[in-house]
Amino acid sequence: MPADLLRQIFGFDDFREGQQEIVQAVAHGRDVLAIMPTGGGKSLCYQLPALMREGVTVVISPLIALMRDQVRALREAGVAAGALTSGNTEAETDDVFAAIRDGALKILYMAPERLASGGTLPLLRRAGVTAIAVDEAHCVSQWGHDFRPDYLRIGELKQTLGVPLSAFTATADAETRAEIVTRLFGGTAPVTFLRGFDRPNIHLAFQPKDGPRRQIMEFVAARPGQSGIVYCGSRAKTETLATALNAAGHSALHYHGGMDPEARREAEGRFQREDGLIVAATVAFGMGIDKPDIRWVAHADLPKSIEAYYQEIGRAGRDGEPAETLTLYGPDDIRMRRAQIDEGLAENDRKGADHTRLNALLGLAEATSCRRVMLLAYFGDTAEPCGNCDLCQNPPRLFDATKPVQMALSAMLRTGEWFGAGHIIDVLTGNETDKIRQRGHDRLPTWGVGTNWSRPQWQAIIRQMMGRDLCRPDPSRHGALHITDAAHPILRGETQVTLREDSIRRAKPAFTPKMQVSEEDAPLLSALKAKRRALAEAQRVPAYVIFPDRTLQEMAERRPKTLDDMARINGVGAKKLESYGTAFLEVIAGEAAPMHPQRRALAGRPAGTLFDRLAETQQRLARGQDGTEKPLSCSTSQLRRIAETRPASRDAMSRLLDEARLDRFADAFLDDIASL
Missing domain, CATH: 3.40.50.300 (P-loop containing nucleotide triphosphate hydrolases)
Known part of the structure; x- marks a missing residue:
């Protein structure tokens, strides 16, 4: 059942x-x-x-x-x-x-x-x-x-x-x-x-911010005509980015919680109905959007946690087809997220947990190997390297970071674990500030020991240390970094640590977008989408309610010629076959032959083939074996019941046909049933 x-x-x-x-x-x-x-x-x-x-x-x-x-x-x-x-x-x-x-x-x-x-x-x-x-x-x-x-x-x-x-x-x-x-x-x-958290169809990618507006615009330009979401950290950014996307020739709109409710509903409705529309939005947008064919999600700013990141990218590719993500991150993002946690009203244990969740996201951003392995491990899943993330496709350059990590950990300890990353970097690079002099930190053994690394490099090292959970911000000390138990073996020289070489150079795209169908089938897919959009707009429903992208792709690839063929396409149930089957079949194969509703109910099923055989037999015997008897036929409802129940004997057939029709058709119908 x-x-x-x-x-x-x-x-x-x-x-x-x-x-x-x-x-x-x-x-x-x-x-x-x-x-x-x-x-x-x-x-x-x-x-x-x-x-x-x-x-x-x-x-x-x-x-x-x-x-x-x-x-x-x-x-x-x-x-x-x-x-x-x-x-x-x-x-x-x-x-x-x-x-x-x-x-x-x-x-x-x-x-x-x-x-x-x-x-x-x-x-x-x-x-x-x-x-x-x-x-x-x-x-x-x-x-x-x-x-x-x-x-x-x-x-x-x-x-x-x-x-x-x-x-x-x-x-x-x-x-x-x-x-x-x-x-x-x-x-x-x-x-x-x-059931696991893996979404293998989603390509994972992160980039350090290096002209973030340009990075987003290039990402979008490489994916013309695809529906996508750009998540932004502020309401103002959603508006300016949507304006820039429209100016560049993309169809885009903005969405945030400060908009009038009617404007928000209109934005949601357009995104669901229109193919290829882009929404620049805050996280207020998304949970209520049940659109299966979103092809990409980009984060113009770092999400607030690894759970939020995973839910937000999960809005892409819900139809199981290839989808892409890009997450940009930089020091300002991290400071903003830390401040949001520290300035919140939660208890310190909750703040500590939130910092740990953010650290996990930073670890994912600064990962040295397959991102999917690290992401799934956070949720308790195991996986092999996926081949579908930027690091699998372009492995990063790594270096032995044991020495600088030991320096940073030592500086945290020697300053009493009372300071954030900025002050620790000042100590390591010998930057003599008023705070340094007032606290005598220019006399510490770690003063100026890290001048071989620039300030941006130290920022990247400490970000990766937090991602590895070697140090955490302490909410009770206003975000001061304290070292964790995992850091002690490194300090004692018992464990080495390998990190990525952080680069702020302009990142090169590592992933070529996949077409939804072959070049040969692309024009038909476009025609099917046009038909879907016309039907959706006429009914004022989202396009996917008619059929999702995946169903249209299968139509374009398999090119059904009959309603029976159409009924075998994934996503075409009996009600949708009745409502839309003929309209889409006409796009694919031209005018479709009409089909009786009783026969259409059997479309794509073995009973449908038997129904056709029974109808042919009935037509052949309509005037008896010799063609001279009184015309006689069964109703389409009777033929459907016979096709569905497949009676195996004349006695069973008698429960469906009266005596006259039983004499005329029973033996031939039983032969048809036995032959199929």
Whole structure:
């Protein structure tokens, strides 16, 4: 049954890796925690079980845009879904209440904030809720980077309704996972699926800032016509960068939390509907954007943590096709992120944890070998070198940094671990400042011992030391660097350390963008996208709701000639075949022959071939064997039932046909069934 629904409703022949076991556990009423990579198909893992069970599944999801998009996509696939959000019109809310009242709803989306309303629990009881699904479950955790207090009510809702709960997220380290279990499942361990964090289709790349505007513009120029996001550290930068992109001939807009709500909705809508649009945005943009064909994500400024980085780049390539990332970073970014942590209101242990998370991101930026190995190791995964990151493709030059690292660690210790990187570098390079003289640090044994390295080189060395967790900022000492246990063997000369030679020279691109299809198929793909856009604009829905890029690429490559061929394309379910199959077939093969709705329901299935054989036999015998008898035929509904049930005997056939049709067609129909 799950496989049948997967094909019939969603149009997929097979589950993605890891989906089937999760679907079965959720469908069987188990409590489930699933950590799956972005683009790994999390939503299907609660949508499909909702169709397999009685009653309504309520989905708690964090952003209105995400819920509205998923409801649109489900309705396009023929699923009775609705959402109760603050963005609803009165008519939309009335429709949802009517569907609940009539018992016609299968999936109900709502924001966690709605759980604070006194009327929500009685509503869910009347709706007949039999399961709860929680999307972006890391929001329940104080350690999660998108903490939402209203998520804390979900565990109470589960207990009150007495129904199973499934929780899904893409980014949850061990601390976050433990808190999810406590908050949502009451400490009782759910069935946990840790499906890995790897997104092998995403190319990872970092560059030190060296004219960051130019670096971003060159990156975008090398990828014409592709949808992408440029994340910026400030609202002002989103506006200036979008202006520069438009001036350079790219279609771009900006997005940030300070915009008017209507302008933000318009920006989100355009990005979802239009191919090749670029958004320069703050991190306020993204979690609610369910667009599978974003081809790249660039960071014009360093993200705030490795979890934030991973979630933000995870918005690219959700369709599984090749996608690219570029992250720029520099000393100013690091100072800004440190200040945000230190100036926050969190307790010192939380600040320390946030500095450690930022250190992990710096370690990734300054990595000496495969970035994917280091990234996955942070989340507890192991991997072999990927061949799909800038360091695998262009290994960096390394040097034995044991001596300068020992110097830096010694300077930190001799200054009492009370100072930040700037003061430590002044000591090492012999830069006599007022602070140095006042504290007598010009008389330390480490004074001026590092003059063989320039200030930028020392900055790079200390960045890499923090990335290796050899030193950390101490929130209780206003970000002063203190050494960690891992540094002591290096100080004692027991362990060597190898670092990258940091260069601020202009970086050369190390990755050639891949075309979505072959050069031969590119014009057809463009025509299919034009048809998709026209249909999407007419219905005012995102383009991918019609078909995702991956489905159009398969159409362009396989070039189906009939609706049966079209039904075998991944992503073309029965409802979408009925709604759009003929329109896209006409783009590919010209005018398509009409097909009866009863036959179209069997498209792409063995029963469809049998239906055609039965129809031919019926036509041949319409006037009997000798062509002289009274005309007689079966209805298309009868032919469909025979094709689907494949009766194996005349007796079984008699339950589908009356006596006259049984005498005329039964033996020949049984021969057709046996031959296929």
